[in-house]
Amino acid sequence: MPERTLQTVRDLRRSNRSLLLRRLYFGGPLSRQDLIHTTSLSAASVSNVVADLVDDGLVVEAGALESEGGRPRILLRVNSSALHVVGVDVGETRVRVELFDLDLERQAGTDLPLDAGGFTAPEVVTRIRAGLEAVTGAAAPDGPALLGIGIGVPGVVQHSPDAVVHGQTNGWDGVPLERLLHEFTDLPIFIDNGAVTMGQAEMWFGAGRGTRNTVVTLIGSGVGASVVTAGSPYRGSTSSAGEWGHTTVRVDGRRCRCGSRGCLEAYIGAESVIARFLEIADDPAVRDAADEESALAALLARTDSAAAREVLDDTAVHIGAGVANLINLFNPERIVIGGWAGLMLGSALLPRIRETAREYALHHPFSQTRITLGDLGPDAVTRGAATLPVARFLAAGGTRSRAGAQAAPASGH
Structure with missing residues (x-):
């Protein structure tokens, strides 16, 4: 019974953190009073969870609003500089790799063309690796940690549990893309169809x-x-x-x-x-x-x-x-x-x-x-790919995924 109770408390804490993080991410900046009025949480719960998120460096103050006859209301927002995330668009003629902050504002990027007839798994993996090295090398050595890599690809993506890609038009038949990428990186990898990643970007921001x-x-x-x-x-x-x-x-x-x-x-x-x-x-x-x-x-x-x-x-x-x-x-x-x-x-x-x-x-x-x-322009697939690790991060209440953890299905906010 004590173990079950602990698990329930842990789940409730994660759920509350996720709820407030998502509200601040998609609707911020907001005050504590705003969070109380737009959620089912009590004032005490909001105060405690916000304090935890501030202590973790995930939420910061964003100014204040004057209130009638009382103290100014402190506004809060997600700390966009807390973490970085990489988005990858695997196109049929090139691989685009971009580095984003947590608000998915572009920090660095590179385009790596594919040679004619070069849409093979080894060629694509080589370019993703080169792109990852390029954009992370452009970041400050003591800068934010990387949350993960999101990748949008043409074709059908199945997770069993690792991501495997089927692309009938380009000759990919059960390519174990996630396993191939983990041969050179321990970062969490999230892979989905490029149209789905672009759709999520347009739903979130566009x-x-x-x-x-x-x-x-x-x-x-x-x-x-x-x-x-x-x-x-x-x-x-x-x-x-x-x-x-x-x-x-x-x-x-x-x-x-x-x-x-x-x-x-x-x-x-x-x-x-x-x-x-x-x-x-x-x-x-x-x-x-x-x-x-x-x-x-x-x-x-x-x-x-x-x-x-x-x-x-x-x-x-x-x-x-x-x-x-x-x-x-x-x-x-x-x-x-x-x-x-x-x-x-x-x-x-x-x-x-x-x-x-x-x-x-x-x-x-x-x-x-x-x-x-x-x-969102032609970079929407890349930005959408970056939403994959961010979506998992928000759903987990700001807890970072383990390497090899796959993406939950993309969803609206």
């Missing part, structure tokens, strides 16, 4: 903030989505939900990289958009561009080209039809178009995308859905 039912789409070389329902990503039975790019938009249509035909990705993914244009127009600015981002930018700049206008209009129509399918299936409050290619295409084509979605979606759910671009 275009999805304040909503509970939102779809955040990622359009890059490939295409994916994070379907957030009741504040948490819908994952399906084996974590493969959200493969929006591999929904069929044309039976017997264009060949997709996954091997099937008529997938949405074969019409709106950057690689496919560029290929479709070059099939009908031999444009040196697009054909000879240094990378996909440069090629897509050159294509979007060709406003004088009938071929470019045709391909881009067709791309907008397919994005709009795909968005209509999401509206009809999930009835979201908001659909956020993100990813580096999604932001480039959306900036030029959003009116046409909305027009097509209106045409193909059911009228009432369409009228309840806002279609918008992501707020």
Whole structure:
């Protein structure tokens, strides 16, 4: 009985710390009185937990507010400089590694290109290692400790218990990525699908903030989505939900990289958009561009080209039809178009995308859905990856994870 009581007290303390940390993280700065009014905790509990968090260096004072007829109210916030965290975006053409403070403000970063055909597990691991060394080397030697590494990858991520990645379009079949990374680091590693990490970033800090039912789409070389329902990503039975790019938009249509035909990705993914244009127009600015981002930018700049206008209009129509399918299936409050290619295409084509979605979606759910671009730019996957260790940290009441501890499923706040 005493052991059970101790465990219950320990759990209650962790739960209270988590509750107050999350309130301060997402809503701060707040006073102790604010925390009492917005939680179910007593004044004594708030006072004791806040004192613990201040003693641990996780919460600091952030000024004061004058009050009528009484003492000023001291404001509190999470100490953003208490810890650092690393976010990694494993793209199909490069690996981006960034160092963040606890508020997920960027401190350092590096991009490491992948050679053509270089999307192999050893190549990716090598670049993650080099990126980690670069960004941690840029930090002060006596600076904040590292909370962990969050990684967003293309493909399906399963935890059994270590993270294993399945990527049909890039030839990854059960790659034990977490185990490979632990060969050179003892830091806690948190791995999830890149669209899910980007979705969490947009839900925490960007275009999805304040909503509970939102779809955040990622359009890059490939295409994916994070379907957030009741504040948490819908994952399906084996974590493969959200493969929006591999929904069929044309039976017997264009060949997709996954091997099937008529997938949405074969019409709106950057690689496919560029290929479709070059099939009908031999444009040196697009054909000879240094990378996909440069090629897509050159294509979007060709406003004088009938071929470019045709391909881009067709791309907008397919994005709009795909968005209509999401509206009809999930009835979201908001659909956020993100990813580096999604932001480039959306900036030029959003009116046409909305027009097509209106045409193909059911009228009432369409009228309840806002279609918008992501707020966080092309770095959203990296920042979203960094939310993975931060989410675990907040859920644990400010207790750091052990090396090898995996991420809890991403969720809203």
